[in-house]
Amino acid sequence: MISKNQIKFVRQLEQKKYRKAEGLFVAEGPKVVGDLLRAGFKTHTIFATSEWQSQGLPFQEVSDEELRRVSFLQHPQKVLALFHIPSIPVPSVSNLSLALDDVQDPGNLGTIIRIADWFGIDTIYCSENTADAWSPKVVQATMGSIARVNIVYTNLKELIRKVQVPVYGTLLDGQDIYTQELSKEGLIVMGNEGNGISAEIRQMINRKLLIPQFHEGPESLNVAIATAITCSEFRRRYPL
């Protein structure tokens, strides 16, 4: 059973202000919920049908119809859990990390988190105006990768001012990423979908990269695609 108030409580977590006020986010499906549990994320409430393999965890049993009413998915998947948003201190930049300067699209953000996970990048620093990683859309788009990558919202300018590693960014006046010298450690800045990296941060980038274009026509690459190509080239040269 799930009460009307509980449904209302969960549905409100679609909005950032409620997530922030409650310190909670929603995750759905055995894969994503399982990845978060395995990574040690703390649960607030788990709603699940009798089909969910709880492995001994306490949960509130709901019917398929009740799950459908509370779910954010078109096809609800046995379990919906509320987790506490982790509050970790902003880690200082080491290894290879990503910084997102106002990435707006939840799908892009989710895909970027998945890419970071694949390439073993521990931390993504997000500008305060980057889409919220704890929205239901982003959490699901990460396919569980959000459990394995630190997501930190911070003032990027202040962060970059203090970093000890080279700061990279893909820019139109950059140098060919395939031949340019890359370092094992670094902070890779990716920009907004429409405007790229903001003017102020652009000036703080000390190694400008260019993903070469192989013929006339296209004006840009999608930010998640550019992130994938950039991370791939770093890891090709410096495997973990």
Place this chain on the structure above:
Amino acid sequence: MISKNQIKFVRQLEQKKYRKAEGLFVAEGPKVVGDLLRAGFKTHTIFATSEWQSQGLPFQEVSDEELRRVSFLQHPQKVLALFHIPSIPVPSVSNLSLALDDVQDPGNLGTIIRIADWFGIDTIYCSENTADAWSPKVVQATMGSIARVNIVYTNLKELIRKVQVPVYGTLLDGQDIYTQELSKEGLIVMGNEGNGISAEIRQMINRKLLIPQFHEGPESLNVAIATAITCSEFRRRYPL
């Protein structure tokens, strides 16, 4: 002015059966429409507001409100055009090409077309069950790249049986793409979002590639991301 019948006619083109029956597809916005016009695509009708820069082309003037009623976009952009779907004979595989084995998501297909355009890949061969590239969603997701890449729907098995170039595919039992020998010419097969490359086509791949995973956890990369990384690595070694 736009008539009710015209609105109905355009809106029906959201469905594949009507696109097929009429041989038409919808494109919107100055950028995408402009790219298609420049590439020589033949128009059927252009609906535009007085703000659209027609550069002398005849068009049917509509109000903002009329454009909003006919548009597939949340924010209509001055122009919506109906173009004839090009019918080109299936080109034989040469250079570097992509083959999509039942890619289902319109967003992924649009992104893959954009990637092909960026990397100067002329032709994408699609299995008959791949999402339709001429749907409004895909056309817009390509950001105009659909004007510059040949999209050919064909029987992939028959195509692969006849090709003279190496056939590549990313598979779990493949060899590290960063160190594996690659050729300048080839057909790169990308699989379905859920199931990857189908069993029959998997057996026809003679060079299996693996995008190495750098730590435990993630199960897969999104198909568009894997396409980007693969194309990037080919072009790094063999720039056009």
